[in-house]
Amino acid sequence: MSAPNIETIVSLAKRRGFVFPSSEIYGGLGSAWDYGPLGVELSNNVKQAWWRWMVHERDDMEGIDSSIILNPLVWKYSGHEATFNDPLVDCRKCKSRFRADKLQEEYEHTHPTEGPVIYGTGVVSFAADNKCPNCGASDWTESRYFNLMFETRIGATAAEKDEVGDVGESLLGGRAYLRPETAQGIFINFLNVQTTMRRKVPFGIAQIGKSFRNEVTPGNFIFRTREFEQMEMEYFVRPGEDERVHQEWIDYCYNWFTSLGISPDNLQLYEQPKEELAHYAKRTVDIHYRFFPEREDEARQWDELMGIANRTDFDLKAHSKKPEDAEGKRLNPDSTEDLSYFDEATKERFYPYVIEPAAGVNRTVLAVLMDAYSEKVNDKNEKRVVLKLHPRLAPIKAAILPLAKNKPEIVGMAKAIKRSLQPVMRAVYDDTGGIGKLYARQDEIGTPFCVTVDHQSLEDEAVTVRDRDTWEQERVKVSDLREHLERRLQPPPAEVSQP
Ligand code: ATP
Numbered sequence: 001m002s003a004p005n006i007e008t009i010v011s012l013a014k015r016r017g018f019v020f021p022s023s024e025i026y027g028g029l030g031s032a033w034d035y036g037p038l039g040v041e042l043s044n045n046v047k048q049a050w051w052r053w054m055v056h057e058r059d060d061m062e063g064i065d066s067s068i069i070l071n072p073l074v075w076k077y078s079g080h081e082a083t084f085n086d087p088l089v090d091c092r093k094c095k096s097r098f099r100a101d102k103l104q105e106e107y108e109h110t111h112p113t114e115g116p117v118i119y120g121t122g123v124v125s126f127a128a129d130n131k132c133p134n135c136g137a138s139d140w141t142e143s144r145y146f147n148l149m150f151e152t153r154i155g156a157t158a159a160e161k162d163e164v165g166d167v168g169e170s171l172l173g174g175r176a177y178l179r180p181e182t183a184q185g186i187f188i189n190f191l192n193v194q195t196t197m198r199r200k201v202p203f204g205i206a207q208i209g210k211s212f213r214n215e216v217t218p219g220n221f222i223f224r225t226r227e228f229e230q231m232e233m234e235y236f237v238r239p240g241e242d243e244r245v246h247q248e249w250i251d252y253c254y255n256w257f258t259s260l261g262i263s264p265d266n267l268q269l270y271e272q273p274k275e276e277l278a279h280y281a282k283r284t285v286d287i288h289y290r291f292f293p294e295r296e297d298e299a300r301q302w303d304e305l306m307g308i309a310n311r312t313d314f315d316l317k318a319h320s321k322k323p324e325d326a327e328g329k330r331l332n333p334d335s336t337e338d339l340s341y342f343d344e345a346t347k348e349r350f351y352p353y354v355i356e357p358a359a360g361v362n363r364t365v366l367a368v369l370m371d372a373y374s375e376k377v378n379d380k381n382e383k384r385v386v387l388k389l390h391p392r393l394a395p396i397k398a399a400i401l402p403l404a405k406n407k408p409e410i411v412g413m414a415k416a417i418k419r420s421l422q423p424v425m426r427a428v429y430d431d432t433g434g435i436g437k438l439y440a441r442q443d444e445i446g447t448p449f450c451v452t453v454d455h456q457s458l459e460d461e462a463v464t465v466r467d468r469d470t471w472e473q474e475r476v477k478v479s480d481l482r483e484h485l486e487r488r489l490q491p492p493p494a495e496v497s498q499p
Helices: 008-014 036-054 072-077 100-110 158-163 183-186 190-196 242-259 312-316 363-374 407-419 435-444 455-460 476-490
Strands: 017-020 032-033 062-064 085-090 096-101 145-147 151-153 175-179 202-213 229-237 266-273 283-289 303-314 341-343 349-350 351-359 375-376 383-387 398-402 428-429 449-453 462-465 473-477
Touching: 008 017, 008 062, 008 363, 008 375, 008 428, 017 175, 036 062, 036 202, 036 229, 036 242, 036 363, 062 363, 072 449, 085 175, 096 383, 175 428, 183 351, 183 375, 183 435, 190 229, 190 375, 202 449, 229 242, 229 363, 242 266, 242 283, 242 303, 242 351, 266 383, 303 312, 303 363, 312 351, 341 455, 351 363, 363 375, 398 407, 398 435, 407 428, 407 476, 435 449, 449 476, 455 462
Parallel strands: 062 202, 398 428, 398 449
Antiparallel strands: 017 032, 085 096, 085 145, 151 175, 202 229, 229 351, 266 283, 283 303, 303 351, 341 349, 375 383, 449 462, 462 473
16 A cells, blocks of 8 residues: 555654654745654665666766856756746736646646637636636636746845955856756766766766755645755767667666655656657656545546656757857857767767756655555554655664663663664664554654564573564574674665666
8 A cells, every 4th residue: 555645644754753844933934844854864865775776886877966056157058047937827816826737737637528718818828717726716817937946146246246256257246046957067067077087978977966946836745845856867878879768768767766665556657748848858758656646537646756858969059169050150159168079989079969867856755655655453453554665765774672671781782782783774772662652653664673672682692673564573693683684674686777
């Protein structure tokens, strides 16, 4: 089973210290969330699993960590200043604001066979009788575009200009943006990485980092927030090989999610229709997760977890000084570099095509939490929540529990076992309740193993290892414990062929 809805996870996440509403003591900040002690471990484990799979386990990959604030010209030539827009509409009655395209999608689901539609005015098709989700009225402003990039200013404002010396004069007090994707930091470093690491195409550059989008309607917990983290990789290939390599990456990425324990029943590939494609994309396939299982209409249960785009040579060309228009005018008069690639073997120069798998850390965290959620009834007929997280992702790998917390020898032995495990895994010591309560708590936060130290342990130097999923218990010698747990935490990697 998996979670019946996102609300179940919101409440578990708050109760058990995974995720808290941000700035809660000041009334919150519309859909911003803070990761608590267990959430930060889970999210770090997701990022580490991705990095290992994407970078360390391959021979054709490098990683980088680029700045969040880039020269604003990056966003001019990437096309984001002009086109990174969402259409929005306002309800005249209650003044709520919505994404016109999202409301229209809902409308088309609920009015599939009805007669001619009267469209409102504005930049996108938007049925005038769409009902406001907040107040039910159908009184809309015209739809208009809203740029999603967060603006900021570099350095001091104009009044303090003279006192600031460390920012380029041309940008001083000027408008800049928080990056809305990590990808552009990779493109502008293409040559730096390729030449310093002596890479030949095909190869990839991976990056994990924060991105910012001034979303019109954030919501659904950590699914859509204005500040979030992305795991992106740009894979540079020879034009002509792009379509084959793109397909290989789609399969490879899908398999990564199943290797994290996500059920294929809750994953689906979605081919973006032409009219949905971003300005740079030749083809994009999304991996969707069943984030909304409670919705009656199956088609509406799914939403994007990862996008895998064929970005063509759009970005490298757009940031290059060489390309010219029909009249011989440079398309990018500001760039000082040409980001083309010279193939020594064939003596050809070309702009590589780019295949981009882009996933959200936060959405992956949400998907693994939803998928791991299960309920079980114990022998006293009580309902227990068991979070069947993949051992690699579990925030805590082993909880060491003393059966009697008033027995110094037992407590001492349990603490010593915790210390012996901590160099190789996240282990905790817990004596804050009876053993039944402690097991229930560890099940609910997804700890694969509980290790119980009892009176017998003092004599036979052995402990009880309890398995989260089966609740089976096994007696293990303390001297074998570390190796025993390490072996069970590291199931052999699945054989997945690489593109
Ligand atoms: P959506 O259509 O849901 O707005 P997108 O297609 O704009 O997403 P991409 O630009 O492809 O998203 O970004 C890659 C990934 O980054 C997405 O698959 C998603 O996991 C994550 N992501 C994008 N926007 C957000 C957001 N506002 N909050 C959390 N994660 C996000």
